[in-house]
Amino acid sequence: MTFDTNIAMALKDCNGQYNVVEMTIFELESMNSKFSSLNVELHRGNEMLIQVKCCLCGENHSYHYNIKELLKTNMVIGGCEQLALPIFFIGKNEKVIEKVNKHRQTIEKLYAMI
Numbered sequence: 001m002t003f004d005t006n007i008a009m010a011l012k013d014c015n016g017q018y019n020v021v022e023m024t025i026f027e028l029e030s031m032n033s034k035f036s037s038l039n040v041e042l043h044r045g046n047e048m049l050i051q052v053k054c055c056l057c058g059e060n061h062s063y064h065y066n067i068k069e070l071l072k073t074n075m076v077i078g079g080c081e082q083l084a085l086p087i088f089f090i091g092k093n094e095k096v097i098e099k100v101n102k103h104r105q106t107i108e109k110l111y112a113m114i
Contacts, residue, residue, distance in 0.1 A: 004071075004092075005024045005025045005026065005071070006022065006023075006024055006092075006093055007022075007023060007024070007025060007070070007071075007090060007091060007092065007093065007096075008020055008021065008022045008023075008089075008090070008091070008092070008093040008096040008097060009021050009023075009031060009088060009089070009090045009096070010088060010089045010090075010096050010097075010099070010100045011035050011037070011038060011052070011087065011088045012055055012056075012086070012087050012088065013055060014055045016107075017104075018089070018100045018103060018104075019035070020096065020097060020100055021034050021035075022093055025067060025070075025071065028040050028042060028048060028067075029041070029042060037052060037053040037055065038050065038051070038052055038053075038088075039051040039052075042067075046066060046067050046068060047064060047065070047066055047067065048064070048065045048066075048067055048070070049062065049063070049064055050062070050063045050064075050065070050078065050088075050090075051063075052078065052087055052088065054080050054087060055087070056080045056082075056083050056085055056087070057080055057082045057083055059082070061078070061080065061081055061087070063078045065090075070090065070091065073091060074091050074092050074095045075089055075090070075091030075092065075095040075096055075099065076089070076090050076091055077089055078090070
């Protein structure tokens with residue numbers, strides 16, 4: 001039995017745009033160098049702790065995920081606890097990229113309406 005270990009993460013920056021990084025689960029801790037407002041730690045080999053400096057409210061948010069469950073699901077959304085808005089998406093490459101593209105299209109339509 002083989003597992004697809006490729007995942008993508010999209011993190012919202014201060015301009016409201018999502019920056020997408022594709023990687024494998026073995027490269028999770030390398031996200032620390034790709035996103036300055038993000039800290040990823042692995043615990044016991046199967047748990048992941050993500051700490052994010054929120055660009056929306058300015059506070060730090062923490063999220064715990066089981067890596068096995070992350071691979072089984074299509075996408076996990078982490079959001080600001082105060083404003084209830086999404087900060088990051090992590091999951092299968094095609095699902096994360098699809099979600100980010102929908103967000104970009106919505107923003108473009110809003111700008112066109114203005």
